Amino acid sequence: MSIEFVEPVDVKKLIDMLLSAFADEWVASYYYTLTAYAIQGHVSEEIAEHFLKEAEEEWGKHARMLADRLQDFNVHPPRQFTTLWEISGCKYPKTPEDPFDIDGWLIAAIKAEECAIKTYRELYSFTHGRDPVTEEIAEEILRDEVRHRTNLLNLLSKEGLKRLESHA
Ligand SMILES: [Fe+2]
Ligand SMILES: [Fe+2]
Numbered sequence: 001m002s003i004e005f006v007e008p009v010d011v012k013k014l015i016d017m018l019l020s021a022f023a024d025e026w027v028a029s030y031y032y033t034l035t036a037y038a039i040q041g042h043v044s045e046e047i048a049e050h051f052l053k054e055a056e057e058e059w060g061k062h063a064r065m066l067a068d069r070l071q072d073f074n075v076h077p078p079r080q081f082t083t084l085w086e087i088s089g090c091k092y093p094k095t096p097e098d099p100f101d102i103d104g105w106l107i108a109a110i111k112a113e114e115c116a117i118k119t120y121r122e123l124y125s126f127t128h129g130r131d132p133v134t135e136e137i138a139e140e141i142l143r144d145e146v147r148h149r150t151n152l153l154n155l156l157s158k159e160g161l162k163r164l165e166s167h168a
Contacts, residue, residue, distance in 0.1 A: 103160030
């Protein structure tokens, strides 16, 4: 048992969860950046800025926290970029064909955040009371993902909100 664990932990499973979440962060970062560059039309400039800022938090903060934790177990992120997609637990929801369908792009991002929330909730439960270091990381990222979801919901138009509710 690793010296920092309070109770025994399945380390292989923990490492797989950390790697999968790390991959999710990169996939989300790519799609958020793509969204920022793709969307067109009314208020697209402001929304593009929002997506770029959020992308930066995914790769610059979350992926880094996960990579640092992986390093504690002497594990490095994948060398092959394609591996990121393969091991990503969330992948990414389908994005709209139409660059003017800003609500559609926001809805895809909201679903991605909901998957992230689920992932960190699971990581939190898995480590709770056993691995306080990872537990705290999961808790902090979970808090950020909930905020991301709320921010994205607030950017939806009234129509968009209806569309999201009818999908759910
Ligand atoms: Fe994230
Ligand atoms: Fe997020």
